[in-house]
Amino acid sequence: MRDVTVMSYGEAIREALDDGLTQYPEMILIGEGVPDPKTIFATTQGLREKYGAERVLDMPLAENGMTGICIGAALAGMRPVLVHQRIDFALLSVDQLVNNAAKWRYMFDGQQQVPLVIRVIVGRGWGQGPQHSQSLQAMFAQVPGLKVVMPTTAGDAYHFMLDAIADNNPVLYIEHRWLHHIQGEVDKNSPRTALTGAALLRQGGDITLAAFSHMSIEALKAATVLAKHGVDAEVVDMRCLTPLDVDSVARSISKTGLLLVADCAPETASMAHKLLSELFQSHGQHLRQPPRLIAYPNHPVPTSHFMANHYYPGAEEIAAAVLEMLDKQPLKQIVTMELQSDLAKDLPDRSFAGPF
Amino acid sequence: MTAMNSAGADLKQLYYQMLRIRRVEQAIAERYQQQEMRCPTHLCIGEEAIAVGISAHLTTQDKVFSNHRGHGHYLAKGGDLRRLLAELYGFAEGCCGGRGGSMHLTDLAAGFIASTPIVGGTVPLAGGYAWAEQMKKSGAAQGCASVAGGTTPWMEEVERSRRPEPRTPEATNVVVIFFGDGCFEEGVMHETMNFAALKKLPLLFVCENNQYSVMTPLAERQPERDIYKIAAAHGLQAASGDGNSVEQVYALAQAAVANARTGQGPQFLELHTHRWPEHCGPNEDDELGYRSPGELADWKLRCPLLQTRQALLDKRLSDESELTAMEASLADEIEQAFQWALRGSRPSIDSMGLHLYA
Numbered sequence: 001m002r003d004v005t006v007m008s009y010g011e012a013i014r015e016a017l018d019d020g021l022t023q024y025p026e027m028i029l030i031g032e033g034v035p036d037p038k039t040i041f042a043t044t045q046g047l048r049e050k051y052g053a054e055r056v057l058d059m060p061l062a063e064n065g066m067t068g069i070c071i072g073a074a075l076a077g078m079r080p081v082l083v084h085q086r087i088d089f090a091l092l093s094v095d096q097l098v099n100n101a102a103k104w105r106y107m108f109d110g111q112q113q114v115p116l117v118i119r120v121i122v123g124r125g126w127g128q129g130p131q132h133s134q135s136l137q138a139m140f141a142q143v144p145g146l147k148v149v150m151p152t153t154a155g156d157a158y159h160f161m162l163d164a165i166a167d168n169n170p171v172l173y174i175e176h177r178w179l180h181h182i183q184g185e186v187d188k189n190s191p192r193t194a195l196t197g198a199a200l201l202r203q204g205g206d207i208t209l210a211a212f213s214h215m216s217i218e219a220l221k222a223a224t225v226l227a228k229h230g231v232d233a234e235v236v237d238m239r240c241l242t243p244l245d246v247d248s249v250a251r252s253i254s255k256t257g258l259l260l261v262a263d264c265a266p267e268t269a270s271m272a273h274k275l276l277s278e279l280f281q282s283h284g285q286h287l288r289q290p291p292r293l294i295a296y297p298n299h300p301v302p303t304s305h306f307m308a309n310h311y312y313p314g315a316e317e318i319a320a321a322v323l324e325m326l327d328k329q330p331l332k333q334i335v336t337m338e339l340q341s342d343l344a345k346d347l348p349d350r351s352f353a354g355p356f
Numbered sequence: 357m358t359a360m361n362s363a364g365a366d367l368k369q370l371y372y373q374m375l376r377i378r379r380v381e382q383a384i385a386e387r388y389q390q391q392e393m394r395c396p397t398h399l400c401i402g403e404e405a406i407a408v409g410i411s412a413h414l415t416t417q418d419k420v421f422s423n424h425r426g427h428g429h430y431l432a433k434g435g436d437l438r439r440l441l442a443e444l445y446g447f448a449e450g451c452c453g454g455r456g457g458s459m460h461l462t463d464l465a466a467g468f469i470a471s472t473p474i475v476g477g478t479v480p481l482a483g484g485y486a487w488a489e490q491m492k493k494s495g496a497a498q499g500c501a502s503v504a505g506g507t508t509p510w511m512e513e514v515e516r517s518r519r520p521e522p523r524t525p526e527a528t529n530v531v532v533i534f535f536g537d538g539c540f541e542e543g544v545m546h547e548t549m550n551f552a553a554l555k556k557l558p559l560l561f562v563c564e565n566n567q568y569s570v571m572t573p574l575a576e577r578q579p580e581r582d583i584y585k586i587a588a589a590h591g592l593q594a595a596s597g598d599g600n601s602v603e604q605v606y607a608l609a610q611a612a613v614a615n616a617r618t619g620q621g622p623q624f625l626e627l628h629t630h631r632w633p634e635h636c637g638p639n640e641d642d643e644l645g646y647r648s649p650g651e652l653a654d655w656k657l658r659c660p661l662l663q664t665r666q667a668l669l670d671k672r673l674s675d676e677s678e679l680t681a682m683e684a685s686l687a688d689e690i691e692q693a694f695q696w697a698l699r700g701s702r703p704s705i706d707s708m709g710l711h712l713y714a
Contacts, residue, residue, distance in 0.1 A: 054491060062543075064547065065547025065550075067480070068477070068481050071480070071484060072486075073491075075481065075488075099472075108462050108470065109453035109711055112470070169713050
């Protein structure tokens, strides 16, 4: 039976952590700021009060050591969820993630395993700058033994978190900060996801938009306006990175014959290359013309909003590329106009007033 | 092993354990030349007293983590000799099914969780394991079961043959991490000491200070100060001693393990010793000249086995004929173990990709 509640992406994460702590007595929630007054953008609110300071706790500023400590606790049967408020800090723990967590089960011949969740948030806007807004999903997804997910909707945010906690592998759970406020349906009774598979966010027959994380939201915005002008785009959300669900994209392009991939990462660091490579190896015959790639420029994002506001491509760029691919350039001006918003370009929503 | 009484009744047992490790390492060195054990192998000849003196106080419920030079730690903790050797040969019967080699050992039934070769890599893992043991005891993690993966029938058979020793309900399992003086320079070392002190973890840090990181002497890497005092500054109970005296290691470990077990927080022992062979491989390398002239020879005079053997004879705790019999019995055990390992099977190529994900 369905049990649907509408909540924000951030609330869905809090709900999943709460349910996880109830369902798994061996779960620990740890990270810089987890129990502080701001509670990781309210995603850990009330959890220390409910489950106690032994299971919901802050940590020393020692990302690599604490990742190793969480791996050790996982080997002993705990289910740690380790939070970094920005993914950039997870780089300090790459040794433990790559040398230990990812390989432990394999190198000890399946005798041991690491049920660990690393929850990381990708920043954007309000001057997050070069070290608070990196897109490192492809780098982590290149490591065999790690599972990497980037939920886009509130429903996936809830289920992926709960399924990551239940999973007996190390799972990197990447949240884009600009998704936190977006409302969606959460059906707690829907079946487990296995942390695999893409999601069809919108059906359409004219072109396939395969997008990652926050870019899926931008693709949906573009598709909504394009639809008013007779262009019917299909949006596939590439929410699981290991493995990439290439088959879902292949099914879509076998229908549309056109593909645009949009990733929230610099072009060289994009998962799009992996997706395109796999598609070309087995399904290239479906494409009527070369695919397009929308990604960030190949340099860090600067802090100043005067520059950063021109760093991020979004719905306008996606729509313009779609119209070019369909040879409907005359529609560009009107579509672009309809996609424009009076919201400042460095803010995710009207309620946001900085600093994180 | 029972506690050593004032008459040193178990000195013979400590000697036996050290001799066993020495003879295993020598047998590996001898056969390594045959080019069939094809993995980087770091022998612990000269450093046996530390592993033995520490593990004498541990039960199978206590856990050990180790590093690249881990054979002695593994054997002293009760790790299966046959499966260690099979692992060196790359056979399916090896303790990691051939996926690890000398630098990746495990024997869960014996409480030897793991050794790995990234220096410092296992230090925080030991901290995390001790943290989990503490939470399980406090009831913070009720219902927490050990998350073991799948095992093959013959592995289960090996594990069934061992029984955990009975423990009093109030005792805490202790976790031990072995590392070297080089590892003390790693960041995770200090991150783990900080957290261990913060949480008063039942964790024993054992620093085997053999003065060399590969071939680089301590003086080129660290300022002149005592390693254990840095640990004390982190809030650990710390002491140092002669790592070549098994009696001294035993006595220091007795207090440290008891403290860790009874909730007095993390303990740290800096034990001075010296590696005899080359850093990695079966040979000696004194001709390379990175050690001071006479340094190795001096340490050999302080051989942990030689000292203990003499003490056994002096105290009339043993005699030549008993020690000769001990050698013969070990030679037999080691030969049998090699025979068992050499009857091992090649892991199937089809299995190469297994066990990446649960």
